[in-house]
Structure formats: structure tokens, C-alpha cells
Amino acid sequence: MALAPGLDPDIAEQVAHVPTDPGCYLWKNAAGEVIYVGKAKNLRARMKQYVMLTDDREKIPLMMQLVAGFDYIVVDNEHEALVLERNLIGQYHPYFNVDYKDDKSYPYIAVTQGDLFPAIKYTREKHRPGTRYFGPYTDARAARETIDTLRKICPICSGTCAEWKRVNRLLAKHSDDADIIGLICAQKGRPCFDYHVGRGPGVCAGMIAPEEYAKSVRRVERFLSGQRRELVGELKEDMAEAAANLDFERAGRIKRRLEVIDGLDDRQQVVFPTSVDIDLIGFYREETIAGACVFVVREGRTVRSCEFILDKGLDVAEEELVSGFVKRYYDETADIPSEVDVAVDLEDAEVIGEWLTAKRGRKCALHRPQRGEKRHLLEMCERNARHALMRYMMRTGYADDRTNQALLQLESALALDEPPMRIECFDISTIHGRFTVASMVVFTNGRPDKSQYRRFKIRTELTEANDFVSMSEVLGRRYAPERMADERFGSRPDLLVVDGGKPQLTAAMNQLEQLGLDIPVCGLAKADEEVFVPWDDTPVVLPSGSASLYLIKQVRDESHRFAITFHRELRDKAMTVSVLDEVEGVGPTRKKAIMRHFGSMKKLRAASVDDIAAVKGVPRAVAQAVYDTLRA
Structure with missing residues (x-):
């Protein structure tokens, strides 16, 4: 079998000595830059498909003309290969791999779990250890509004609060004396503005214990994960308890928080009668660019939608585009549902499902809906992806530049x-x-x-x-x-x-x-x-x-x-011309009336003169002519 045109024969010889283990391969150009990263169950067999051009993807011949070398990394199984592939793509950003078009950092909502008093914040930072990230949000205003709304429901410190930062500095200096610092804050601390408007719990003034604060943090995380029914149940129990203890001021505060949640639910479309957690991902492709839209459904409701622009389109196979985006998106989010719905069957769907299951800690599977509500919602995702791509092309003048x-x-x-x-x-x-x-x-x-x-x-x-x-x-x-x-x-x-x-x-x-x-x-x-x-x-x-x-x-x-x-x-x-056009006295109107009356030429041929004359607007002489013509 012939080698790829322009490929150095030495590379083909080197590929023949690559091991047959699972792993990742990195194709490089003459400058030593990584231009493509892929994973394989069998490295040697997969890489041979490239050098022999038995891989039928359109981009492969062009890519292999640029290849001047390669590296590979062996791992134990396909699952490890997938994780490594995602890390290598994030490290090198190869030209031929699917990636975000502008490679900008998208906003997240983060909870600083590593702190004694975790705070919530809006951020575009790279993911740090000890911080849990929710998102990405492609609408920055929606992310900020979510934080604002959430703090009305579960008062929690903001990562931008100067008083919270002061308390954190004290805790960092005296990490073993958290209780003493709480007393110092209670005696000398000054409540921040958020505390006075009901969005802060008063950490800065020692008004809440770490245990009670941790309870609020867990509620915040459940809310951001879409688990709102459980949160509503807890708040109702707290309100009943406060009322029973005649603490009507606290019961009133909790009631207002429940009203905020009810207002959110009114704005969110119910798409499933059952409580399901699903992400639906739709795509729309142009020649070298694509739009992607993710509908995030939690407890049967669409809690948000996110739109992305990708740097590959019709120039790569649809399966490759979908697989690349799914890996990129879920590599950067901790919000993983029980099911991810896409419009194509992926070759590595099982491996991706295992990877998502490991990240989530519970079962997660990729699914291709064929009919029903999921299919309808997926088509809606695709329409939104198309509109997102059109807006991007208009905003950036992409179509004019390409032309x-x-x-x-x-x-x-x-x-x-x-x-x-x-x-x-x-x-x-x-x-x-x-x-x-x-x-x-x-x-x-x-x-x-x-x-x-x-x-x-x-x-x-x-x-x-x-x-x-x-x-x-x-x-x-x-x-x-x-x-x-x-x-x-x-x-x-x-x-x-x-x-x-x-x-x-x-x-x-x-x-x-x-x-x-x-x-x-x-x-x-x-x-x-x-x-x-x-x-x-x-x-x-x-x-x-x-x-x-x-x-x-x-x-x-x-x-x-x-x-x-x-x-x-x-x-x-030409096909509308029939034998009736040859009958004198039968014009378009009578022809239409006759065919409407009998329904087919077979029934008309079996009709008598009286039957034909019974058609409204057809004289007996014309009926006789029709009958004679059909018999002839």
C-alpha cells in the first residue's frame, strides 16, 4: 500500500516499530510543533492508518504532507489515553484538533472549598486545586446574575469582599486557632455591607459557626448542580422550625428565599415530566467553523444554555467534531449529568462514558435520541447553534474575510x-x-x-x-x-x-x-x-x-x-398530461372535476357513461366522448 504523498519513508519505518499498547500519539511538523494529538487502543495500528492513508478523513492527506516527526506516550488502558489526550490538546493546542475558535477563557462560578469559610466568586481563572467550578457560562451577565440570586437564597461570602479577605488572612496566619479568630471577629469585627442587606452570613463579625456556614455552602453547591428540590425541602423545614420556635423574623427571611426560587422556576421551561439530569448538545457547521449549543437540563428543567464557536466545521467528520467538543467541554466543567445526548453515534462513546462516570462518581452515558422529546430538544439545540454561529460571523466579518x-x-x-x-x-x-x-x-x-x-x-x-x-x-x-x-x-x-x-x-x-x-x-x-x-x-x-x-x-x-x-x-x-387532454370539451376545470370525483384513472376507466355524466359540470355528450376515448 502506498505511503501518504510527501511523507518521509523513514517515518513509516519508525511507525512500524511503535508498540501495540494503548496510548497517545503526537504528529509534529518540520519546526517540531505538535499539529495533531490522537489516542488509540493500538498505537501502531492507528498510526499506520495515517502513513498509509487508509484513514478516509479529508484532512489527513494535507496533514501528513506537513508531518516531519512524531512522539507517542504509552498508558495502561483507553480511559487513561482519553484523559492524556485531553491534557495534551490543552497543552499544545494543535492546529488539526477541534478547539474553541477564539480560545478565550469562559466565565465560571467558583466555590473556594479549600477555605474554612468558602466564598463564591465569578472567575475566568484556570482551575485551581481546592476550588470547585460550575459552568462554563458563555453569558457573563447570566453568571453574575446567578451569583446575585443565589446569595439571596443562601447567604454566603463573596470572594470580592474585603472583610472576607481580612478574615482569611487571619486564618492563614493562625490556621490552628480558628475558634479564637472567631471570637476576635465577634469582638472587633465590623459587619460588611452584604451582611446588612441579607446576602452575607456575618463571618467578618463572628456571627456564624464554621459548621453552620458549611451547611450553607453545601446548599449553594446543590443549587448550582441543579438539585433544587432538595434545597427547597430543607428551607421549608427550616422555616417550619423557626415558626415553631416563634422566630418569625427568621421564618420570614426563609420565606422570601423560597419566593426567589419560585420566581426562578417560573422562568425556566419544563421540558420533561420526570426529574432527569441531561445535557443536550447540538451543532451547526460551516466550511471551517461551527457553532455548538449545550442545553443543561436538571430535574426536568432547562437551567441554562451555553453557546460556543469551534475552529473546525465541514472540514472534519461530524463524529470527530462532536467527540472533540465533548472532551473539551467536560474536561473544564464539574457539572456532569447522568446522560449526554448528541446527534451522532461516536466510535469512542463507551470510553468517553467511562471517563465521565469516573469524573462524576456516578453513572454517565452518551446517548443518541432518535425520537420523542429528547430528539425535539436536540433539534432546538441545533437551531440555537446555527443562530450563534451566524451572530459570530456577522460580528467578526468572518464571511467577508473568507470570501x-x-x-x-x-x-x-x-x-x-x-x-x-x-x-x-x-x-x-x-x-x-x-x-x-x-x-x-x-x-x-x-x-x-x-x-x-x-x-x-x-x-x-x-x-x-x-x-x-x-x-x-x-x-x-x-x-x-x-x-x-x-x-x-x-x-x-x-x-x-x-x-x-x-x-x-x-x-x-x-x-x-x-x-x-x-x-x-x-x-x-x-x-x-x-x-x-x-x-x-x-x-x-x-x-x-x-x-x-x-x-x-x-x-x-x-x-x-x-x-x-x-x-x-x-x-x-409533462407528467400531468393525460389522455383526458385529448378529449374535445374537457378543459383544465372539467379534467380536475372528473379526477377529483373518481380519484384515479383506474376507477375512471371502470365507470359507465352515466357515472361520468353524474360529475358536476360534465354534459352527457362530453361524458360519452370521455368514455369512448378511454375505450379506444
Whole structure:
């Protein structure tokens, strides 16, 4: 089996000596930079798929042209390989791995569990030991509002409070004297502002014991994990206890906290009748970019949704995109549900499920819903992912940059005098020479210009499909002098694209030569997405995932769609012609009435003259004519 083009044979020989153990492999370029990290159950077998190009992913040939070396790390099992893979991707951020587009740090809500009096805070910091993180939140305002609301329900210190920091400094100096420090705070401490407005428990003034404070922290963590029913139950018990002890002021405070939770529940959509904890993840992909949306469902309610932009799209397989995002997302969050729903079956779903189960401490599995409420909600996720991606592209001008890049790349690859600002593409559609039509689509400045689209009926009588004759005819009609002078057909194109390989390109060149026109032309073959040019027998291969290849494929596919649509219109119109059209006295209205009355031609053929005459609006003479025609 042949090696990947451009790959050093020494690398293939080195791969042959890689062990067959589980582990991770790191492909490197000539500069020694890691460009891809992967995991494998059998390192040697997996890496051979790359060097022999038996891996059918589109990016592999391009990637292997850049490979100049590799490293590998052996581990004990697939689960360890997955964890190591995620760590290595986070360390090196390889170009060919799926990652966040902007690689920005997303906000989290953190609880500083390592402190005697843990605080809650909004943060974008890297995860630190001794701190529990909830999120990520892609909406920073939503994260801050969640903290504000939560402190109304369970008063807890804020990590930004100066008084909490003062107490922490005292505790750090005298870690063995926590009780004494509590007394000092009670005598000399000054209650912070949060305490006075009911959002702080009074740690700064020694008004709460560590045990009681720890109870509030556990409630905060349960709330952020979506376990609100248990919290509501505890608060109701506390309120009843306070009322029984005639502590009506405390009972009133707890009642107000319960009202805050009720207000939250009113704003959250109930999506499941049962108490389930599920994350649903939907994706929407463009050529080299994708949007992802995560619906976080806890106790049957959607508690939040998060949106992300990824740096890979249609240039990688959907399974690879989904798997890469799932690993990245759950590597950075501690909020793991019992089920993660995605729209595709993942090859490593079992291993990812084991990894998530180990992180969660309880069972977690990946699932692909086929129908029902989960499938409906997953489709809603995909719609939200699409809107998130469109907003990002509008905000950043991503589409304009890609289009400009594509036009410049086409100018260089096809040896044009200038960027092809107007591209015309033609396609033929036929069935064995019948209903033969052609389409002309126009892209102006890299975008479809639908006002310039044209369609043609092929006039040449054909007994079988003949794309060459059809293409010659349509080009002769489009580029005839009278058409070139017709403003309705627009200006002269900067590039002419024909759907097909060398034969279609030759037919186009011959026709343009007969017309005395010098228009740059190329052919795009469907099989290997190769671009054929007149000045070279070897096709031009545009890089996989490049803006230029995406644009020229988009032009070709649009011309094919437009031709197929016209072809179907003609074919469907022809199929509506029936034997009734041959009967004198039967027009469209009577024909419709007859067919509506009988429902099918089979029942009409079995009908008598009286039966046909019973149709409203059909005279007996016409009924007789219909009957005689059907019998004939």
C-alpha cells in the first residue's frame, strides 16, 4: 500500500516499530510543533492508518504532507489515553484538533472549598486545586446574575469582599486557632455591607459557626448542580422550625428565599415530566467553523444554555467534531449529568462514558435520541447553534474575510489576471436526452447573485444524454454577440466554470474559440474535486478545507441545484398530461372535476357513461366522448 504523498519513508519505518499498547500519539511538523494529538487502543495500528492513508478523513492527506516527526506516550488502558489526550490538546493546542475558535477563557462560578469559610466568586481563572467550578457560562451577565440570586437564597461570602479577605488572612496566619479568630471577629469585627442587606452570613463579625456556614455552602453547591428540590425541602423545614420556635423574623427571611426560587422556576421551561439530569448538545457547521449549543437540563428543567464557536466545521467528520467538543467541554466543567445526548453515534462513546462516570462518581452515558422529546430538544439545540454561529460571523466579518481569501486564492491557483469578481457556472440536467435543460448561476464578489441566474431549454434533438452537445449549445447561446450586448445578462465573466472534467472543459473551449472570446475557463470534476484548466493536463488540486475550494464547490453545487429544479418542473408538468387532454370539451376545470370525483384513472376507466355524466359540470355528450376515448 502506498505511503501518504510527501511523507518521509523513514517515518513509516519508525511507525512500524511503535508498540501495540494503548496510548497517545503526537504528529509534529518540520519546526517540531505538535499539529495533531490522537489516542488509540493500538498505537501502531492507528498510526499506520495515517502513513498509509487508509484513514478516509479529508484532512489527513494535507496533514501528513506537513508531518516531519512524531512522539507517542504509552498508558495502561483507553480511559487513561482519553484523559492524556485531553491534557495534551490543552497543552499544545494543535492546529488539526477541534478547539474553541477564539480560545478565550469562559466565565465560571467558583466555590473556594479549600477555605474554612468558602466564598463564591465569578472567575475566568484556570482551575485551581481546592476550588470547585460550575459552568462554563458563555453569558457573563447570566453568571453574575446567578451569583446575585443565589446569595439571596443562601447567604454566603463573596470572594470580592474585603472583610472576607481580612478574615482569611487571619486564618492563614493562625490556621490552628480558628475558634479564637472567631471570637476576635465577634469582638472587633465590623459587619460588611452584604451582611446588612441579607446576602452575607456575618463571618467578618463572628456571627456564624464554621459548621453552620458549611451547611450553607453545601446548599449553594446543590443549587448550582441543579438539585433544587432538595434545597427547597430543607428551607421549608427550616422555616417550619423557626415558626415553631416563634422566630418569625427568621421564618420570614426563609420565606422570601423560597419566593426567589419560585420566581426562578417560573422562568425556566419544563421540558420533561420526570426529574432527569441531561445535557443536550447540538451543532451547526460551516466550511471551517461551527457553532455548538449545550442545553443543561436538571430535574426536568432547562437551567441554562451555553453557546460556543469551534475552529473546525465541514472540514472534519461530524463524529470527530462532536467527540472533540465533548472532551473539551467536560474536561473544564464539574457539572456532569447522568446522560449526554448528541446527534451522532461516536466510535469512542463507551470510553468517553467511562471517563465521565469516573469524573462524576456516578453513572454517565452518551446517548443518541432518535425520537420523542429528547430528539425535539436536540433539534432546538441545533437551531440555537446555527443562530450563534451566524451572530459570530456577522460580528467578526468572518464571511467577508473568507470570501476575499477565496477570490485571491483562485486568482493564484488558476493563473488569472485578477480576482474573479464575477463567476458564471453552467450545468446540464437530463434523463436519457429527454427534458434536457441547462442552468447558469452567477456569483458576484463571491456571493450568489440570483437576479442574474438564467435557465435554458436545450433545443437540439437528442436521443440520449449528451452533455458535450448540450454544453456547446448553451454556451453558444449565452455568449452570442446579442447576449453579450444584452444588459439583462450582465457583464463579461472573470471566470467560467463548467461542471465536469477534461471533456466538458474541451467542449467549452471549442465553443468560446468559435465565438472569438477569451474568457478564463475551468472544469470541476465531482469525483476528487479536481479543477481542470486549459493550460495543463494535470488538474489543479485546491487544498482541502481552503476557502477557494469551498467557494468553487458552492458555485458548482448551486448550478446543479438550479438545473435539477428546472428539470423537475418540466418533467412534472409533462407528467400531468393525460389522455383526458385529448378529449374535445374537457378543459383544465372539467379534467380536475372528473379526477377529483373518481380519484384515479383506474376507477375512471371502470365507470359507465352515466357515472361520468353524474360529475358536476360534465354534459352527457362530453361524458360519452370521455368514455369512448378511454375505450379506444
